[in-house]
Each structure stands twice: as structure tokens, then as C-alpha cells.
Amino acid sequence: MKRWLxxxxxxxLALPAAAEVPKPVIAIAKPGQxxxxxxxxxxxxxxxxxxxxDRTLRLGERExxxxxNACIDCHASRDNGSVLGDKENFCQGCHAYAAVKLDCFECHxxxxxxxxxxxx
Amino acid sequence: xxxxxxxxxLGNKSAFWILFLITAxxxxxxxxxxxxxxxxxxxxxxxxxxxxWGLPHxxxxxLIVAASGALNVASTASVFGKSIYKPLAPLSGxxxxxxLAGGLAVLVLDLGRSDRLIVAATQYNFKSIFAWNIFLYTGxxxxxxxxLWLMLEKRFNKYAHAAGVTAFVWRLVLTTGTGSxxxxxxxxxxxxxxxxxxxxxxxxxxxxxxxxxxxxLSACRIEQRPLGDEVLRRLKNLTATFVAASLYFAAAxxxxxxxxxxxxGVEAFILVDGGPITQLFWLGQVLVGxxxxxxxxxxxxxxxxxxxxxxxxxxxxxxxxMYVTIIGGQAWPLDLFPGYAVSSSFADGQIHPYAxxxxxxxxxxxxxxxxxxxxxxxxxxLRFLPERVDDxxxxxxxx
Amino acid sequence: MSENGQPSxxxxxxxxxxxxxxxLAIAPGIQLITTAGAHASGTHALASxxxxxxxxxxxxxxxxxxxxxxxxCARENAIEPGAGxxxxxxxxxxxIELKDxxxxxxxxxxMMCQHCAHPPCVDVCPTGASMQRADGIVLVDRHxxxxxxxxxxxxxxxxxxxxxxPLHAQNPEVPRGQGCVEACTLCVQRVDRGQQPAxxxxxxASGGAAMVFGDLKDxxxxxxxxxxxxxxxxxxxxxxxxxxxxxQGI
Numbered sequence: 001m002k003r004w005l006x007x008x009x010x011x012x013l014a015l016p017a018a019a020e021v022p023k024p025v026i027a028i029a030k031p032g033q034x035x036x037x038x039x040x041x042x043x044x045x046x047x048x049x050x051x052x053x054d055r056t057l058r059l060g061e062r063e064x065x066x067x068x069n070a071c072i073d074c075h076a077s078r079d080n081g082s083v084l085g086d087k088e089n090f091c092q093g094c095h096a097y098a099a100v101k102l103d104c105f106e107c108h109x110x111x112x113x114x115x116x117x118x119x120x
Numbered sequence: 121x122x123x124x125x126x127x128x129x130l131g132n133k134s135a136f137w138i139l140f141l142i143t144a145x146x147x148x149x150x151x152x153x154x155x156x157x158x159x160x161x162x163x164x165x166x167x168x169x170x171x172x173w174g175l176p177h178x179x180x181x182x183l184i185v186a187a188s189g190a191l192n193v194a195s196t197a198s199v200f201g202k203s204i205y206k207p208l209a210p211l212s213g214x215x216x217x218x219x220l221a222g223g224l225a226v227l228v229l230d231l232g233r234s235d236r237l238i239v240a241a242t243q244y245n246f247k248s249i250f251a252w253n254i255f256l257y258t259g260x261x262x263x264x265x266x267x268l269w270l271m272l273e274k275r276f277n278k279y280a281h282a283a284g285v286t287a288f289v290w291r292l293v294l295t296t297g298t299g300s301x302x303x304x305x306x307x308x309x310x311x312x313x314x315x316x317x318x319x320x321x322x323x324x325x326x327x328x329x330x331x332x333x334x335x336x337l338s339a340c341r342i343e344q345r346p347l348g349d350e351v352l353r354r355l356k357n358l359t360a361t362f363v364a365a366s367l368y369f370a371a372a373x374x375x376x377x378x379x380x381x382x383x384x385g386v387e388a389f390i391l392v393d394g395g396p397i398t399q400l401f402w403l404g405q406v407l408v409g410x411x412x413x414x415x416x417x418x419x420x421x422x423x424x425x426x427x428x429x430x431x432x433x434x435x436x437x438x439x440x441x442m443y444v445t446i447i448g449g450q451a452w453p454l455d456l457f458p459g460y461a462v463s464s465s466f467a468d469g470q471i472h473p474y475a476x477x478x479x480x481x482x483x484x485x486x487x488x489x490x491x492x493x494x495x496x497x498x499x500x501x502l503r504f505l506p507e508r509v510d511d512x513x514x515x516x517x518x519x
Numbered sequence: 520m521s522e523n524g525q526p527s528x529x530x531x532x533x534x535x536x537x538x539x540x541x542x543l544a545i546a547p548g549i550q551l552i553t554t555a556g557a558h559a560s561g562t563h564a565l566a567s568x569x570x571x572x573x574x575x576x577x578x579x580x581x582x583x584x585x586x587x588x589x590x591x592c593a594r595e596n597a598i599e600p601g602a603g604x605x606x607x608x609x610x611x612x613x614x615i616e617l618k619d620x621x622x623x624x625x626x627x628x629x630m631m632c633q634h635c636a637h638p639p640c641v642d643v644c645p646t647g648a649s650m651q652r653a654d655g656i657v658l659v660d661r662h663x664x665x666x667x668x669x670x671x672x673x674x675x676x677x678x679x680x681x682x683x684x685p686l687h688a689q690n691p692e693v694p695r696g697q698g699c700v701e702a703c704t705l706c707v708q709r710v711d712r713g714q715q716p717a718x719x720x721x722x723x724a725s726g727g728a729a730m731v732f733g734d735l736k737d738x739x740x741x742x743x744x745x746x747x748x749x750x751x752x753x754x755x756x757x758x759x760x761x762x763x764x765x766x767q768g769i
Contacts (some may be wrong), residue, residue, distance in 0.1 A: 107696030113691050
């Protein structure tokens, strides 16, 4: 019974919503192989980053496989060199689609390293 | 066994709605100020890297300190066995919780990252008195909440005494914690004294009892409920005692500081040539906050109007005291190089000015608004105020 | 409750042990790092309590009016003046001009986070955002900083700044943002690469050579030798916070 109710609720709420909101179309600067399969990255990237952030900051581990700056270097958009900006930008596009608050870039630079370097 | 006390909600609807709208407007203005500050950053306030705690902290700390003092009447009733105050005890607990809510709201809304409140609630550094205060504040809610329940539920009245003692001890620890926030700052010449904690406890007794009396007298007047002269006489004498004790502690604090020559600079700043800080100390904290209420409360022929005026003066004086303590303590420069005159691009060695901006004034005032809004609403919805507080009905409880 | 309070402290301890083991395994490499302050191999060790990074500042070589160190600091860490009042701008490193009230002797020196061994900012921080690495560098974990500013009240050196407005031009290696407190990191991103802090490099490049950076625990390092041989002092040593920044000639 509960399962049916849940399904009904899902059909009422989620399906029309999914039908109305277009999936983000994202063009990134360096397409290619990520550090893990897409499915795993989609599901776990936040945990990977959370885990690594403490190691980098508190232990000084600088050469880890997981790195926000490395994410940005590959996933920044070709147009503005950033993972933020519009629906087409990697982080912003997907987080807007999934309606999840994105807090990283309150402090972190959202542009790929070369673009961000203001002063040589 | 004492006679049953009948409590009733506020009945005066129009008075309630007027008060509700005023206090709700204040609270809403504070929320708007918070959202604006969160959007633009603290750059739109008068605060900066030297005056890091501004007017919101003045009001927030005042309300938190007053909150523990407002519990005073309840403590006197159950801890010290003065059963004449028993019918007045629930209101005391209520005012206490509402003041704490107002103070904490301002404190939280003034954080740089208020959106991360969950972090403050889940990650603790137990060396920090701030972290301990988070437990003391939430614990205060639990303890006073339980105390209120045991007082108001007739079947459990017998446990109210134990709960009252717990609440009393808790509030002493809580205010010690608040005072220690300042007492533990090693390099701030205006604080760094163990006297901060007991001094804050004394302040809390005066501020809290004054606010309680304002609420009680206004509620009884609006509701036209009888309030006995005898209980009022005792309460105003109690308040006067607390004000005198506060004055004593303030004097002891400054005299102790003056004993050490190295502190003469900061003391001269606060007591003699600190401009607005000095004025707020002498005119605000001492004259309006202590001398005036003492005269109003102790001179013969006290009227209810005079008691309310005295209590309002105590509140104003209390806010002045917090301003002198918090802003004055920061305006005075840190002495990095004793014996040297220093200057830098970061205001080293300078007495730093502070002028609160519109947003932080609104945020600060909203603390009073939220506390009053909660009190008024609770009194309208719940049975906290006794139907009769006249001397004959109170005398039945005095056994 | 303390497990709850420090969710990763247990894990961190385990990691710390692991890191120590790793450090032992590559001990020669570590020696290399501490003496030269540079590791050519690129093998990167974790912060270790075998080291304590510090600065020695010779005030006799620090010129009044010279702000090379402060400019380099602002450049490296992308600190720009904001739209607000000057006192609202972040300053991780500032020059202080001093004048002896009795003798009239004048001197000039840079002031920044002193990276105390017993930092009051770490003690008072309610969430544990103010923290100290094993190698003594005091940092703010902006992931859990709530912007309460208690650390700024507690710091005897006025070394910390609060970010008063939104930022967009950060150095990718130096995250900083609105609503958090920050201070000199000893250019931790450079130190972890084996480089010197930007201020030290700039001081040397300008011919001042008033600043020496290095490992105070390594007897062979220049800073340790100098500290062992010449009189130097810590600012507000009476507070017994044991800062890692030392000054000559005060």
C-alpha cells in the first residue's frame, strides 16, 4: 500500500517536473576520462570532495587524485572558462537541474587556473 | 499544600493585536536587515576588522544576560522558598525563554555564515567557551521548559522545587559562560578579568528583573488584573538591591583595573576621554542605569509609574553598559609593542571609531522585537498570568 | 559527544599515524625538504610535527615606507581593496611603524599571523574551524567557519580579517570568501610545494633580505641557526603563546 502511494506521489510530482525541466546541455573544455565512471562521479563527487578537503587543508595533502581545482580545469566551459555562469556551465547547470545548493564557490575560484590568473 | 492558582490567557484582544503588530514589524525588519547583510556582506554595516562585534552583539548579549536574570522571580519562589512569588513564577520562566530566543536570534543572524548554523550545532571545539555556551543555551531551554511544565501541571508540582534548583544553577553557569566570553580574551585590556563572570551575573539579575517587572506591570494593567502592593514593594526593593550590586561590581571592576598602572590607558579611555564611550558610561550606565532607578525605586511615595520608569531606565542603562563593554573594549587598541607609539594601514595603535549603520540597528532592535513578540503571543495563547495577583490571594500561598 | 563534535578526529589520528609512518619511510626526503626548503622530486609529504615553520624578521634591515612584502602578499593571495571603508579591507600582512616613546628610536616591521604554538584563536573557535596543522601553521577551515569573529576578538596581534563582501577574483589555490575569517597562511600553498612565502621572496628580491623563512625545528636550517646565535624576540612574549614569528632588534 505504502509503495503504491509513494509511486503515485512520485508520478504526480516528479514525472511532470522531469518532463518540464530540460536536462542540462553542457559543453566542457576538456572532455575525456574522469577519475571515476560517470555514474560514480554523479553519485559520489560531493563525498569525495568533502573527504579530500579535510586532508588537503588539515594535513597538507596536495597531490591527491580528488581535487576541486582539477575538476574545474577539465569541466570549465569553453566560453567563459568557468564551471559557473549559466545553465550550460558544468557545476551550475547540473546543480540548478537537481535543485541542490552549491556552496563551493562562495570561496573557491570557479574559473580554470589559466583563466583565473589575473596577474602573471 | 497551597491553594490552587488560577491562570488565564490575555483577554484584551485589541491590545494584543496592537502589540503583536508592532513587535512582528520589528522582527520582520530585523529579518530583512539580515537578508540584506547576507546578500551584500557586512560591508554595509558599521562593523569592520577592528570593531568586529557591533550593535547586534550589544543587544544580543544584553538579551541573553537579561534572560537568565528574568528567571529570578521563579528562583526566589522555588529555590529560596518565598512562596509569595509562586503565582508569578511561570511568567518569569516564560519571559526568560523569550528573551533568550530574541538574543540568540540576533547573534545567529549576525554571523558571517548564518546559513551554516548546522555546523555550529554539529561540530564542537570543547576548548571554546562559545561551544559550551551552545550547550548552555539549548540546555537552558530544556531545563526551564521542564521547570515550567512541572510548575503548571498540578500533579507534578512536587517536583517543581528540584527543577527550580536545577534551573537556578543552570542560569548561574550560563551567565558565567556569557561573562567568560569576555573574561577569557587574553589580550583585550578592557576585559581579561575574572570579575567579568560574577559581574555579568549581577547585571543579569538587575536587567532580567527589570524586564520582568515591565512585562508584569503592563500585562496586569492592560488586563486590569489586580496586582498587590506588597508583592510589588518586595519586587522593587529586590530590583534596587540588584542595581546597587551591579554598581558595586562596576566600581570594583574599574578600581581593580586602575590598580595596575598598565591598565591606566584603557581606563582613562572609558572613564575620562573616550568621547561617546565615556558619555555612555557615566550618563548611560551610571546615571540612567543605576542612580536614577535607585532614586525612583527607593525615594518615598513610590508609584507604579515610577517603578516602570525605573525599570525602563535599568534597561537603557544595561544597553549602555553592554555598548561600553563590547564596543569600548574593541575601540581601545591592542598593545602589541608596549612602550612604542605605533601606526599602520590597519589602524594599529589608534582608538577606533564605530558608527552603527541602519541595517545593524534594525537587526539589533529586532532582538527586543522577537523577545516581545514571543512573550505577547505566548501570553495570549497560554495560561501564564494569574487571574489575581493581589496581596490577599498571594498571602494564601505564603506559608 | 566528542566523536560527534569532531567527526573525523578519530580518522585524522589514524591518518596522522599513517602519515608519520610514511614520513619515516621517506626520511631522507624529509631531510632534504627541511634543509633546502625545496623538494625537487615532487614527492610531497604531509604536514608533520617534525617541522615547525617560522619566520625571522630583522627589523634593522626592514625599511620604513617599504611595503614590498605586503604587496607581494596581496598579489599572491589575491587580496584586493573592497568597496567598503579601508578598515573593512582584509590585510593579511601589514607594515607597522614604531617609535620608542622614550628614546625616539624608529623602526618598521611587518606584522601578520604569528602562528602561535598555543593560538588563542584555535582555543576560542566554537566549531574547530580555526586550526593548527602539525607543522605549526595556523589556518581557518572555511568549510566550517561560521563567521562568528570570536577569533578576531581573541587574537592579540589583530592578525585576522573578516571578509566583508562577496569575492570573485580568488587565486584558485587560495580560496577565500564572504562571511569567513581569514589570516596569513604562511603561503601554505607555496610551502607545501617547497617554496618560500611570497613576502619573504619579495623582500629578498627587493634587496631587503629582512625576512628568513624556514623550519625552526631543523638545527641545520638558516632560521634555526640564526635564532640560536642572535638575540630575537617574540611579540607579546608575556602572553606565552610561543609565536613562530620572531623579530630581531625590537
